[in-house]
Amino acid sequence: MLKEVIVAGVDEAGRGPVLGPLVIAGVTIDSSELPSLCEKGLRDSKLLSPKKREKLYDLILNLAENYKIVILSAEDIDEGLSRFTLNSLSVNTMIDILSSLENWSKAYVDACDVNAERCQRTFRNRLREAIIVEHYADKKYPVVSAASVLAKVVRDREIQKAHEEFGIDFGSGYCHDHKTTHFLIDYLNEYGKLPRIARKTWETSKRIVRSFQQTSLKDFFSEPEIDGFVKNEETGADY
Template sequence: MIFAGVDEAGRGPVLGPLVVAGVVLNKRDLDDLVDLGLTDSKLLSRAKREELYAEIMKRAIDHKVIILPAEFIDTNRQTTTNLNKIEFNAAVEILNSLNNWNQAYVDAFDRNAKRLQFVLSNTIQHEVVAEHFADRNYPVVSAASIIAKVIRDREIDKLHEEFGVDFGSGYPHDPKTSKFLETYYSTHKELPMIARKSWNTAKKLVEAHEQKQLDEFFSGEG
């Protein structure tokens, strides 16, 4: 039996790309990978993810990665396409491009997993299982989650180098991320191109700075 798995990394961050990955592996190789420690990428250290990534790529029958930058996400959300639709389109593209699989599993990104399963299966004309926590319950989805996470980590490393600062993970709750956004906006009077401007975190930052300017103007301090 040959399985396909699809998962993402970077759905929630205010900085950096969303990465969606798919991989095809046979049952024997999946069993070997589980013996090596394969599980949901969120439960692994970065070093272990990198180690498993190399082992996955050695065994993968096929794989595909789609990197969706912040600007792409913002542009699509402006046209009333929500994040679920963006990820759905990526999952469909991946499943249609992957070869030689019998059964596909997707980590459900819609609140209603059964609805997602129905729509995905009908769209690609092949049965797809979509479940919450599929990245923990199906090894092939664990493998896809590791690919997505490793690629996103590497993309974030590139952005750290490009901007000359370690801004952390890109998630709103990360103090390094918050500090970077605040400093960048204070200096440049705009958000960096890698920021998802449609995110509430970004909107609130801009609104706070605009309000501060108004307050300073009317108080005579500006």
Template sequence: MNIIYVICGIDEAGKGPVLGPMVVGGVSARDMDEVALTGVADSKTLSRKRREFLYDEITEHFVTATIILSAEEIDRLRAEMSMNVIVARAHAEVICKLSCDTAYVDACDVNAERYGRTVAGYTGKRTDAIVAEHKADARYPIVSAASVVAKVTRDRCIERLHEEFGNFGSGYPSDAVTIRFLETYIAESGHPPSCARASWETTRRIMNRLSQPTIFDF
């Protein structure tokens, strides 16, 4: 009887933004080299057009899985656990969806080995079945593929949110368009939009600043 050995790669997009969801993507395959043949690379190094092309290639030829955590879900979970634990649980959930033997994971903890143990604990797998490394999306083609799946899926989520809220940019705190949108929305409505992570320091800082009385209020 032939035993089929399956590997998978896991990565996320949108861990840090103040607006929009976080997406975890996973890709499974029988061999690392067959994923490399797609020409995949870390999604951060690719143009949007190239990511879209590779996304179609990856989803056509390999088994993929994603989960999307909305801003509201992230806020709710952050009341109970750290962001690293949220990501680890989400990584584990996608691993379980793919039913792989060995998972290659982009580590979201300064201690990659500890992160691997955390993910393994949530999957119920042996710790040696989880290969967690920093910059795994640049080192392993299957994690690069997962990064493309996660990034393209998040980009599409952001497009839908733009249709609902207007163009708020990338959603990252470093984006001036994002900050202007958030400041304007809060100033006009008195609360953050539903697509915002209210638990983020960026949101709290804007809320506090805009709620401070000025001399003109007296």
């Protein structure tokens, strides 16, 4: 018999970057514990400092009934995009996470589709009706804020590990970060290939490789800024 007070939240971190993993987290918490987390500063992870996120991470895990965190590496993403859109890859993973978390009476999910209602129908058809999928759910529902913190902390830790592995601060991993693009260019010049943490299917990666092949990397920065998404990955919905 389900405990009516147990709620689930799911969110992701690292959807857009050209470097590093996409991390998706799900957590179940007794709803009576959420006010105390909010009093301790729980909110959407993007509004918190790294230090605050780390503190909340430990508090959330201590209070959680259950949780699951999935790290999709750059290689996982590239392989997945040979079969699905990015939205479908996220949705499938989120559904798997919710399926593995037991004894929740209601779930809240931050929508990863431009059409939140369509996304919600997919979750309800494949799981159950008691699922709310909305844009900005990480700002509206504390349990989603908790999942957001878990996902963001794990992604930040993975990026820090990569900084140490490659011996360089390559920035945030986002396409607009010049530290990131310079790292990709320098690595490609030195090794003749992109690093394993690069998402090869991202337009930024493709442009850098094209420029390298044409021996004109200097032209890279004269091209218009792009957001890192392949268009049909951003809006597709072949769930």
